[in-house]
Amino acid sequence: xxxxxxxRELTLxxxxxxxxxxxxxxxxxxxxxxxxxxxxxxxxCGKTVTGLSxxxxxxxxxxxxxxxxxxxxxxxxxxxxxxxxxxxxxxISMVFQDPLASLNPVFRVGEQIIRVxxxxxxxxxxxxxxxxxxxxxxxxxxxxxxxLRSYPHQLSGGMRQRVCMAMAISCGSRxxxxxxxxxxxxxxxxxxxxRLLLRLRDEHDLAQILITHNVAVxxxxxxxxxVMYAGTVVEQGPTTSIMKHPAHPYTxxxxxxxxxxxxxxxxxxxxxxxPDLVAPPTGCRFHPRCDYAMDVCAVTxxxxxxxxxxxxxxxxxxxxxMEDG
Amino acid sequence: xxxxxxxxxxxxxxxxxxxxxxxxxxxxxxxxxxAVDDVTLEIHxxxxxxxxxxxxSGKTTVAETVMQLTxxxxxxxxxxxxxxxxxxxxxxxxxRHKVQMVLQDSYSSLDPRMTVxxxxxxxxxxxxxxxxxxxxxxxxxxxxxVDLGTQHLWRRSHEFSGGQCQRIAIARALALKxxxxxxxxxxxALDVSVQARMLSLLWDLQKKSQLAYLLVAHDLAVVxxxxxxxxxxxxxxxxxxxxxxxxxxxxxxxYSSALLASVPSxxxxxxxxLAVLEGDVPSAINPPAGCRFHPRCPHRMSVCETETPVMRxxxxxxxxxxxxxxxxxxDRFEGxxxxxxxxxxxxx
Numbered sequence: 001x002x003x004x005x006x007x008r009e010l011t012l013x014x015x016x017x018x019x020x021x022x023x024x025x026x027x028x029x030x031x032x033x034x035x036x037x038x039x040x041x042x043x044x045c046g047k048t049v050t051g052l053s054x055x056x057x058x059x060x061x062x063x064x065x066x067x068x069x070x071x072x073x074x075x076x077x078x079x080x081x082x083x084x085x086x087x088x089x090x091x092i093s094m095v096f097q098d099p100l101a102s103l104n105p106v107f108r109v110g111e112q113i114i115r116v117x118x119x120x121x122x123x124x125x126x127x128x129x130x131x132x133x134x135x136x137x138x139x140x141x142x143x144x145x146x147x148l149r150s151y152p153h154q155l156s157g158g159m160r161q162r163v164c165m166a167m168a169i170s171c172g173s174r175x176x177x178x179x180x181x182x183x184x185x186x187x188x189x190x191x192x193x194x195r196l197l198l199r200l201r202d203e204h205d206l207a208q209i210l211i212t213h214n215v216a217v218x219x220x221x222x223x224x225x226x227v228m229y230a231g232t233v234v235e236q237g238p239t240t241s242i243m244k245h246p247a248h249p250y251t252x253x254x255x256x257x258x259x260x261x262x263x264x265x266x267x268x269x270x271x272x273x274x275p276d277l278v279a280p281p282t283g284c285r286f287h288p289r290c291d292y293a294m295d296v297c298a299v300t301x302x303x304x305x306x307x308x309x310x311x312x313x314x315x316x317x318x319x320x321x322m323e324d325g
Numbered sequence: 326x327x328x329x330x331x332x333x334x335x336x337x338x339x340x341x342x343x344x345x346x347x348x349x350x351x352x353x354x355x356x357x358x359x360a361v362d363d364v365t366l367e368i369h370x371x372x373x374x375x376x377x378x379x380x381x382s383g384k385t386t387v388a389e390t391v392m393q394l395t396x397x398x399x400x401x402x403x404x405x406x407x408x409x410x411x412x413x414x415x416x417x418x419x420x421r422h423k424v425q426m427v428l429q430d431s432y433s434s435l436d437p438r439m440t441v442x443x444x445x446x447x448x449x450x451x452x453x454x455x456x457x458x459x460x461x462x463x464x465x466x467x468x469x470x471v472d473l474g475t476q477h478l479w480r481r482s483h484e485f486s487g488g489q490c491q492r493i494a495i496a497r498a499l500a501l502k503x504x505x506x507x508x509x510x511x512x513x514a515l516d517v518s519v520q521a522r523m524l525s526l527l528w529d530l531q532k533k534s535q536l537a538y539l540l541v542a543h544d545l546a547v548v549x550x551x552x553x554x555x556x557x558x559x560x561x562x563x564x565x566x567x568x569x570x571x572x573x574x575x576x577x578x579x580y581s582s583a584l585l586a587s588v589p590s591x592x593x594x595x596x597x598x599l600a601v602l603e604g605d606v607p608s609a610i611n612p613p614a615g616c617r618f619h620p621r622c623p624h625r626m627s628v629c630e631t632e633t634p635v636m637r638x639x640x641x642x643x644x645x646x647x648x649x650x651x652x653x654x655x656d657r658f659e660g661x662x663x664x665x666x667x668x669x670x671x672x673x
Contacts, residue, residue: 042516156605186379187543188602191587195601213516216546216589220596239593257521258591259550264528267521267550273486274516 004175004207005031005054005092010067010077012046012053019278023049025231025285026067028304031175034205036197038222038239040215042254044274045228047211051177053077054209055094056084071175090120093168097180099160103152110148113167120171135170138204139163140196158189165196169206176200179211194221215258219243224310227251230275230285236304237311247305247313249290284316292317332406333367334537335391335424335505340364340400342386346610356610360386362561364400365636368505368554371531373538375548375569377584378558379606384541387558388507391539392426393417405504422452422501429510431494435482441468441493442478448500467496471526488519492526499530505537512547524550545588549573557581560609560617563636567643575654577645580618582655616648624649 012024024046031037039047052058054069054076069076071092076084096102104112110132117128133143139162141147152160161181168176178197182190198221200206212218218225219239226236227248235248246252256268272289275281281288287297296316304312305319342361348354361383368374376384389395391402393409402409404420412420428434435444445464454460465475471492482490491511498506511527512520528551530536542548548555548569555573556566557580565578576582583602604621607613613620619629626648634646647653 042518158605186606187545188379188583188587189605191589191601192603194589214589215517216591219591219593220589243591243593254517255591257518258546259521259524259544260546260591262550264524264550267525269522269525270518 002033003030004033004071005029005209006068006070007050007054008068008070010050010053010065010069012049012058012063012065014059014063016062016278021277022280023231023277024053025280026301027228027231027233029226029233029236031207031209032224033174034201034207035223036201036208036210036221038218038225039209039211039228040213040218040225040254041228042213042274044230044277046231047228048179050228051094051179051209051211054177055088055092056081057094089116089168089173090171091173092175092177093171093173094177094179095161095164095168095181097183099157099164099184100152102164103160105152107151108148109150109152109155109163113163113170116167117170131170132166135166136163138169138200139166140192141166156189157185158192161185161193162196165200169200169204174205174207176206176208177211178208180213181210182217183213190217197221215243215254216260227254230280231277232285232314234286234315235311235313237308241308241311245308245311247307247311247318248286248315249292249317250286251313253291284314290317294320331369333403334370334405335368335539336401336403336406337364337366337387337391338401338403340387340390340402341398342383342390342395343398358609359561359612360609361390363636364558364561364563366556366563366566368537368539370504370537371535372553373531373540373551374554374556375540375542375552376556376558377542377545377548379543379584381560381606381609382558383561383609384558385509388426388509388539388541392424392507393421422448423504424507425498425501425503425505426507426509427491427494427498427511430514431490432482432487435490435493435497437482440479440481441473444482444493445496445500448497452501463500467500470499470530471496486519487515488523491515491523495526495530502534503536505539507539507541509541510543511540513542513544520547527551545573545585557584560606560612562617562646564618564647565643565645566636567640567645571640571643577639577643577654578647579622579624579649579655583621583623616646 007027007029010024010027013020013022027050039050041047049058065077113132113135114128117131136143141162182193185193197208201208210222222239224237225239225242226233229250235242235251246255253270259267270289275285283299284297284302287293294316302314302316304314305322306312307318307322340361341363344358344360346356346358348356364387366374376387378384386395390397404423409417409420442464445467446460449460449463468475473492512523515523531538540552552569555569556563559580565572565581572581576585587602602621607620615631616629616634619625628648634648636644636646638644639651
């Protein structure tokens with residue numbers, strides 16, 4: 001499979017009252033055609049801002065960025081607004097956690113989707129209506145008048161998220177960035193939406209970045225997973241490889257915190273708290289909380305070490321173990 | 326449910342809570358929301374009962390009624406055998422310290438203008454400890470119980486992380502030495518590593534002081550890690566209740582089974598086994614006739630559309646409300662158990 005999107009050494013800093021927040025520190029990610037990449041991590045690790053920066057949706061006045069986001073031969077970071085506007089919605093689209101906040105409450109659902117289509121494609125209204133019906137059908141929604149004429153508040157949470165996804169795929173996007181699309185939903189509805197993501201991948205060849213804090217969601221829906229901690233990607237690889245043989249101490253700790261099938265007294269906890277990114281730890285950002293920290297970890301930023309086929313981790317301990325064989 | 330013969334600490338008996346909604350411009354037409362119908366459950370000392378279900382299943386309403394924040398439409402709540410609706414106001418006030426509550430979002434449930442010291446002192450003062458060395462000693466001890474040091478005493482809630490706020494809320498709830506604590510989604514706003522710490526803290530506190538928990542949660546993995554007994558609710562009714570081991574591993578109601586199968590497993594090998602229940606939860610204003618689950622049930626029969634199934638004991642300590650044969654048991658795939666085995670302990 002060829003690479004569709006490549007993020008290289010992405011850094012992102014934004015000014016705040018307390019100082020410069022070093023939100024992303026050299027993020028490397030690739031999304032291949034027709035695959036789902038999971039971006040997993042805890043609050044504040046930078047997974048959402050990574051997704052936003054692909055579409056230039058982070059507030060540009062307050063931030064400085066570095067690195068490259070390569071898509072179709074161009075760098076999305078340096079392309080102007082006009083070029084970016086051509087990409088947004090047409091080639092790369094995004095859905096968010098809270099569908100009620102993403103939809104306009106005063107317009108009917110059908111009208112909102114038709115407007116998106118007319119903004120991006122040169123079609124007459126009747127054609128746009130047909131495309132809307134197709135998109136709704138693709139997301140498993142009814143295509144009759146009553147849904148098209150509903151307002152967002154009249155729909156259930158699961159249906160609203162489907163409407164957002166219909167809007168996202170209506171113009172033939174090749175990449176969908178889904179930011180916690182199931183977090184606000186009940187578990188039976190979450191299962192429906194995960195099924196839908198997989199179907200869009202299989203039937204429409206739609207590549208996706210699935211941003212989630214839930215390791216189990218990533219395990220069920222993603223082809224590959226990138227684990228983020230404090231603004232860096234600490235491990236990336238095929239889902240099965242990462243879940244069965246996690247290499248980075250943070251990934252392992254995260255996995256051991258999962259309550260699945262364990263009594264509460266057997267749960268592992270990670271000492272300390274997530275670092276303040278105004279003054280992040282030097283070297284490896286995880287070293288103050290790491291069980292395997294060595295002297296070098298506080299000094300040098302670790303480079304990716306390949307631990308298995310297409311699976312790498314950024315950890316000095318892992319690198320040393322790999323060298324020893 | 327397991328019973329050890331003595332009076333349960335808390336018994337909820339045939340609890341029904343209906344809310345009246347006024348609609349229309351004249352506010353004259355009235356709809357009735359059947360939030361909770363005929364709920365019966367028991368909690369014994371030192372035990373955790375988890376109420377699970379999706380949004381709108383009535384689990385929080387049950388918790389609020391136990392806290393005497395919502396009045397039951399009918400039914401009784403017995404605390405240590407004492408019916409709270411029939412006692413005098415003074416007795417009810419005195420009984421309040423026995424039941425305390427921790428809410429989902431403690432950041433918004435803690436008064437931002439109060440220091441940690443005042444937040445924890447407030448319930449103590451209300452219930453008679455006016456001040457002095459005794460008050461200070463109790464506050465320090467409570468902070469230590471929830472793993473927070475006394476250096477935090479004079480800070481306000483905005484200076485704390487979500488997990489720390491939740492600890493303060495727990496210290497506040499424990500201040501009056503309650504016998505039962507109602508935990509309404511105590512970890513759902515927390516990250517998984519913070520959640521793990523919270524769960525082991527709650528576990529330790531329970532073991533130390535024989536606390537009983539009424540846990541309201543939607544995350545079944547969390548429930549599995551702390552609950553002794555589980556009650557599964559759907560649209561205001563309990564559909565299955567029994568020991569956690571039975572209900573979570575050998576579900577006997579189609580809804581319990583579907584709910585369990587919708588929980589994603591952390592093992593990628595279970596992919597494709599994610600069960601999908603069609604449709605949404607119907608409105609509680611006009612719940613479906615007969616069994617309320619029948620429109621979504623993969624096993625529905627014609628009787629389900631007309632007759633409400635009664636709660637019946639179908640196995641040792643497990644009761645269920647369903648028209649299927651009594652010996653029906655659904656499989657739960659063992660993904661979680663396998664995922665646990667393959668969890669590595671060291672890098673590489």
